Amino acid sequence: MNPVNYLYLAALLFTIGATGVLIRRNAIVVFMCIELMLNACNLAFVVFSRMHGNLDGQIIAFFTMVVAAAEVVVGLAIIVSLFRSRHSASVDDASLMKL
Amino acid sequence: MSFPLLTATAVLPALGAIATAAVPAARRVAAKWLALLVSLGTLALAAVTLARFDPDGARYQLTESHAWIPDFGVRYQLGVDGIGVALVALTALLMPFVILAGWHDADPHETGSRRWRPTQGFFALILAVEAMVIISFEATDVFLFYIFFEAMLIPMYFLIGGFGDRAHEHGDEAAATQRSYAAVKFLLYNLVGGLIMLAAVIGLYVVAGSFSLQEIVHARADGSLHMATSTERWLFLGFFFAFAVKAPLWPLHTWLPNAMGEATAPVAVLITAVVDKVGTFAMLRFCLQLFPEASKWATPAILVLALISIVYGALLAVGQRDIKRLVAYASISHFGFIILGIFAMTTQGQSGATLYMVNHGISTAALMLVAGFLISRRGSRLIADYGGVQKVAPVLAGTFLIGGLATLSLPGLAPFVSEFLVLVGTFTRYPVVGIIATFGIVLAALYTLVLYQRTMTGPVKAEVAEMPDLRVRELLVVAPLIALLIFLGVYPKPITDIVNPAVKQTMSDVQKKDPQPEVEAAK
Amino acid sequence: MENLIALLIAAPLLGAAVLLCGGRRLDAVGQWIGTVLAAASFVVAVVLFADMLGKSPEDRTFTQHLYSWIAVGNFRADVGFQLDQLSMTFVLLITGVGSLIHVYSIGYMEHDERRRRFFGYLNLFLAAMLLLVLADNYLLLYVGWEGVGLASYLLIGFWQHKPSAATAAKKAFLVNRVGDMGLSIAIMLMFTTFGTFAFGPLLGTEGHPGIAGDATEGKLTAIGLMLLLAACGKSAQVPLQSWLGDAMEGPTPVSALIHAATMVTAGVYLIVRSAAVFNAAPDAQLVVTVVGGVTLLFGAIVGCAKDDIKKALAGSTMSQIGYMVLAAGLGPIGYVFAIMHLVTHGFFKAGLFLGAGSVMHGMNDEVDMRKFGGLRKYMPVTFVTFGLGYLAIIGFPGLSGFFSKDKIIEAAFAKGGTEGWILGGVALLGAAITAYYMTRVMIMTFFGEKRWQPDAEGHEPHPHESPSSMTIPMIVLAFGSVFAGGFFSIGDRFLHWLEPVTGHSEGDSPVSALTVTLATMVLLVVGAGIAYLQYGRSSVPVTAPRGSLLTRAARRDLYQDDFNHVVLVRGGEHLTRSLVYVDHTLVDGVVNGTAASVGGLSGRLRKLQNGYARSYAVSMFGGAAILVAATLLMRAV
């Protein structure tokens, strides 16, 4: 079948992730949505790598995973500390600073 | 290479400013004297410059030129023509009087921190302004001019906002807010003008590839640099806008009354007698020389605005209740005359305008400083608070009257010569405009005499009954100015001789000739 | 010899400088310095006069060039003097009468602590007035012109603590400024038309006609009218006459010198001096005569109704100058007589004012004639001198006024045509009215029973003759009033003296000189008679009766002042007030408005920053979408 369809899938996933970021309140979920977007990117890389017939894309995918992992570490740290001090992981509660 | 006289004239006050600012808090009197000496030194240098200047010599003299910012095509390029040198002299001349008049204006009135040194700041700022004004009169590089044209706003801004009349200094919060409003208004107005000019300056560079006034003028003259009509007009407008704000020309004038009203008298003099002159000077030097065609194109509109300024300013002066604001509006009217003279594009008009800048500087200084002395005695700027002063302080009243008569340009006093030249110059080319402008002299008489009558004559008001007459320091300020007014009124030749050649040059730049007398034309 | 001319001006100028800058230490001797310097100037004048008489009529024009004043392009104004017969006449009048009045003032101002300044101003006036008549070009004349204006401003308002005085002074200056506008425009016109405004080239000198005639008549008419406007301002002619009455707020010597003898006649000088221009602009001349005629009657009528002795005299001054202007408007027929009447008027009007001053001096500065009466017993010298002045002004045969005024009336008829008849008639009528109001003044002041009563503080005024320092000048002037006219007219001395400058031509009068004289006599008697019946026979009420409509109008200067007040003053106030409003709300409002709107926009945009991370994300997402769309669009188009 035509690999282009995988691209459509990737795009779809990316959009889903983005939408999730926009609509979900819970910081963790938001964060997961971002991870979803990253993975959509990975899919795209792999598909393109497949199309171009070179390995760069696949290698990049690995890099992405590593980066994503790092983000998880940092991100969770921050979110957890916020959760502990506020007893809520809602991104909307964190709105001391505005205007 | 010879001694860089022009640089020295600007650098001396600059250094003086730094030195004055550095004087420790306790020694504020020393700071005053230091400032005074520096200003006198500058005056001496300016005098030398004037002496060295040869009216029949090259157009720009005592020139200096050094590379500064090649990447921007900017050179440190100085040089004075007759107009420039006259105004440099004026600036240097007025400063000692300004400083002397403001001797006590900045004595600290409330306890700030140990390091709070208003007096030092006041005089340092004045000297800084002097330095910047002088260099902008000397700059023959557009960028260099622009730099200081803009930079001088900052010290002025602090002078206006930071130091008010002693009258209001008793913790009067309202006055403080008014003052900072005036200061901000001053700065924003001029900053906007300056920034629009910045766009034009950049545009000029893009078109001309150089900032050197002479280069551009020559290039335009020999046709090697061609400007599209529309481009030239846009650039002209960009420049003119900034100068019109500074000048100030109706309807961009509203900052002046606030600024002059709130500032102390010496600072007000600084604004109207010195800083604003940069605007009119720049019209003459930059607008006309860089964009002759556009200048001619814009002339009708500008003449109308100038006329409005003359009449409108005078009428508003009549309607003022506040002495300083009255003088401010009078100045607006006078700047109308200056601009009229510049854009009448006749020898008489432009020489008259230049002369006008000098004379207006002196006469306003005289009137405003005396007014300042008056205000400092009574602690009010309202005309209504005075009356019968001449009975208790005849000398003060007398000097005030002479200042006023100069303002209404009474023949025999300096301003008459310039005003009449401007009128004649305008009349020869635009009779109707000339006649309308002539109404200005009636209105001038009106606001001056009304002011004098309400403040100085009539029964003595109780509040002024104890008013002391002018002190020695104050006489030292006023007397020389008055002497100068009379001298230049009777014998303006020294200045006209210097100015005329420069004006002839400008006239040839814009390719305009004086109209012939009809009788000869008929022959 | 020529070099003495500058000295004429220098002397009083020095006096002014010394007295005004000298400070209190000169208070004691101030009056002497002033008087001596004025007299010195007079002496110089006499010397020059003698020298001039020694020369033949053709080369009686002295010139002295000091230095080049303003030189820009082809605009050249020099400081130089031209002393010819015309100027000489004025110089003698000014310095002579001036000196006398200095002497008079010594007595009159004796008790004023600001006396030093008063004499300073007087000297300043002399200097300016002399500059006015000696200048050899119009711009320098302008300096003198405004100079006398300044002096008169200072002197009218000399008692500044009186608001009325201050106001009067301001008014005088302002009205004059309007006239000055005319003068400056005239000068500009001359410059654009001829390229010069110096008397020599423009008006020509003996033998060399000037270029004045070369221009189109339209231009010359314009110049003429502008000069007339100037003259109206300075000489208190309709419509700029309103200031003269108020000017009487000044000390009486001032009224005598400035507002009777010299300054107010400057307008006549200007017109006669510019003869070359007017001769070539008949329309302008016509206007001049009309103005003269109107003012003549106007002043006379006003003079009839005033109870303030000085104001009455002021009205008469106005009307007498009306005569001169009228004469000057007649052209070569009238110039000489205008000047002649000017000189004789200088004598008797100055005399009359000094007399009035003397009366006031004796009456605690009372000016209301209704509170005088029967003073002839108390101050005989004043009575006699005043009386002589009176006879002179009404044109009693043989006295100065008789000669000079008759000539003018004749000349008016000689103008010929209907104009001639009208002008002549007006002049005659004027003579009658003059006789009326002067008789009125005379009777109310010196005859009848005494009507004065205690003033506010209850001081009973006890009239007394003034000191000799005051009476002597009055006597001298009286002599002038009596003999000057005869001396001038016998053998047309004055005519021959002035003719080289002004030129002269005999018009063809439809009526003989004799008829005119007789007519004048008759009208004179009628006028005086009516006055006698009104005030001599019946007693004068101390408080003025309501009077007829005309009387009331005349009391209020024929409502001309009220007109000015309503139209100019009130209108001006409204204009300025509304403009102040405009400036604040409109011009400034636009600026503040822009600032405010930017601020408001800021406030609204600020709300977008609501602190919710997700809404930030939305903006990012939207931004990304737009970015992508735009990029694609760029390619599409």
Next chain:
Amino acid sequence: MSASAVHSLWTTAAEPISKIDAPKIEYAQLSPTLIVIGAAVVGVLIEAFVPRKSRYYAQVFVAVVALAAAFSAVVALAASGYGTTKAHIAAMGAIAVDGPALFLQGTILLAGILGVFTFAERRLDPQAHGNRVDAFAAQASAVPGSDTEKAAVKAGFTTTEVFPLLLFAISGMLVFPSANDLLTLFVALEVFSLPLYLLCAVARRKRLMSQEAAVKYFLLGAFASAFTLFGIALLYGYAGSVSYATIAHVVDGTITNVDPALAGTMGNDVLLLIGTALVVMGLLFKVGAVPFHMWTPDVYQGAPTPVTGFMAAATKVAAFGALLRLLYVVLPGLRWDWRPVMWAVAVVTMLGGAIVAITQTDIKRLLAYSSIAHAGFILAGVIATSPDGVSSVLFYLGAYSFVTIGAFAVVTLVRDAGGEATHLSKWAGLGRRSPLVAAVFAVFLLAFAGIPLTSGFAGKFAVFKAAAEGGAGALVVVGVISSAIAAFFYIRVIVLMFFSEPKPEGPTVAVPSPLTMTAIAAGVAVTLVLGVAPQYFLNLASQAGVFVR
């Protein structure tokens, strides 16, 4: 797709194994980055092994030495001509060593040094239980207000980890503008972003705000980087490679697309354009351009002020460097597509930043918005697409970063009971209380406002000139208008400091240690020098104005 093709894919994957040779890395030329990374690692080790008392000193020492060394390395490279003649691609095409890279690295390192100084400042906060403390939480992990925290404070703990974090961030920033392929770009992006997220979270006072700032910054940052990554994917799909050179070649057609089939199926320009847009968006997020700016005010306000200062200066430098390289090296062929878009962005950024700033009441937020406006000005220079444009942007970045660090350093000095007094109302009459500090801050504000004789004016003039010469005259006009608007709020602060009466309960000005003093002094010095005699640095910038590709 045919089976053989699939097969070929596998086999080609196998064959080159024998041919793989060890990558050739020019360590010398990468030394600046390597030194900093190394130091960062050392820093981590210090945290692990050095006793708590002496950690602070060790960390500061290491950081300063490393950054200084790295800077001298940069200078050495530049001196030996890597900026101009010897400029080339290093590390197998991953890193470009050329003028812009070195110039920006130098700037970042200097900013880093000053940053370290402000980080290390321990005189401002009152001593806690006899221990000098800095701007960072005693124990970031402890819940605010909890006993743990109190204990930590009592024990005099300090978060010395900030130094290695800072170094990591710097190392990422060093790579970012010199990255020569999209992958390196992305990695560098994350490498300098993640530490910054953490640094934002560790304020000693107002910890809730600090944490909130961190969360916002983190989520939005990650969100943005996801977009970037997707863009990279698309570009890769378009060009079949992530190396700038290759993409550029494909864009201008010297290499035809590797897979015509792909082009056939989806019209590869679409890939290119969307990809470009997304990558650019990621970078615009980092520079804080409208409409990707909304994180800026909150994060600037919440983060510990030293961090804010460093972030505001260095991040902008790095991000603009990357943006320049991307647009000038990769996409010059696409100029006509991205220029109009950038125009729009620049305009809204300049105006938006300036306008919203007017009504701010918190000095840090004010500076945040001003930084947005400045991003707009710099974009004007970017759009010039000419060597002048590059050098003007470089100069502007250099000038701007010092002013920013200096300004925020001053902000740290003005304090009251609750720590830094950042609300504008508290700054009233500062000029009366401590004229010197007020004057210094006024200088910075004037520089921000672009008043002549300050570096701000020189920079502004440079970029506007470049823009005008690049035919963006209209942009210049918008620029001056927004400068005028911006001037208003800078002036407002000056008015507040000098012309309004001091409040009795107003804040005090803490006397800082030489560290902060150095930072401020450096800021002032650079501001004035670049204002009066900018020529030398302009030369530097214009020499450094050429990218290698």
